[in-house]
Amino acid sequence: MDMEVFKKDDHAIFWGDAIEVLSGNIPDNSVDLIFADPPYNIGKSFNGRKDKWESEEAYLQWCYSWFDLCIQKLKSTGSFYLMAATQNMPYFDLYLRKKIHILSRLVWYYDSSGVQARRYFGSLYEPILFCVKDKNEYTFNTGDILVEAKTGAKRRLIDYRIPVPAIYNSNKVPGNVWEIPRVRYRMDEYENHPTQKPVELLERIILASSNTGDVVLDPFSGTFTTSFVAKKLGRKSIGIEIEEEYIKIGLRRLQIQTHYKGEELRRELRSYEKKILQSNSASYYLTKNRWNTNSHSKLKPSSKFINFITTIKLYISGLI
């Protein structure tokens, strides 16, 4: 398929097929961190493109071919994080452990308020493999990802197992179960994509496994969460995505372009924002500047409401 690249400063977006872009456009041994969150072969629709292969074997073979490319593109000190469906992880684990060192088998746990299974135990987690090319030399920024060590520190318990007993540490490196909420419709970071990953999840991964100025690559970018967080944290980013609709999200989120083929790139309004804009009262407030605080109008709205309307006004005028 055709390929197009959009670049600004230290950030590149490739519109194309992951395998083609990886093999033709990314130099070997050039990437510090790869986060891969591919289609899971479970029949989801990515803007109309069905995430379903003709057989499980075909899907596995497709994955193995881009795993090999990812490993080839990583620097010798690089790290590879792979998300996948729980049912495919055993195959991936067996394949990857022959080629790279799997240091952690992570569980991203979230609660779900959606439809729940009734006749089996519903899935509330997604597995992630954390792999490194060289287990003796890889980036792991312990100090940047510490979390509160609840038990000992809060109760100021003493650890008597060490030669000189002392109070337990108040911080620790997170364990391998990460409880991070999924991206919800009402969250600021929400984009129109079926499997958007949370900023918080990528923050932990990028902070732990890369340094400022390092190159972070995501072969299946979706809403470009990886590139967005990489940019925020001062890393360079390369994002690959096959669907044009999601390329537009990336161009906007990374502030690479404000327009695309004559279309202004704006975040789609949520249904509740549209309702507010449509309501007579909101348009009344939006069209006239009625809130002169010196005025004696009886129609004085609360400061919370004024802030909300101001945000919408800024949004409409393209300032946020």
Ligand SMILES: C[S@@+](CC[C@H](N)C(=O)[O-])C[C@H]1O[C@@H](n2cnc3c(N)ncnc32)[C@H](O)[C@@H]1O
């Ligand atoms: C699970 S989603 C990634 C979501 C992403 N991590 C995020 O936070 O938004 C997988 C993405 O891979 C894209 N995709 C599917 N096949 C692809 C291919 N051959 N090359 C590149 N991207 C592909 C899909 O369009 C979809 O957006």
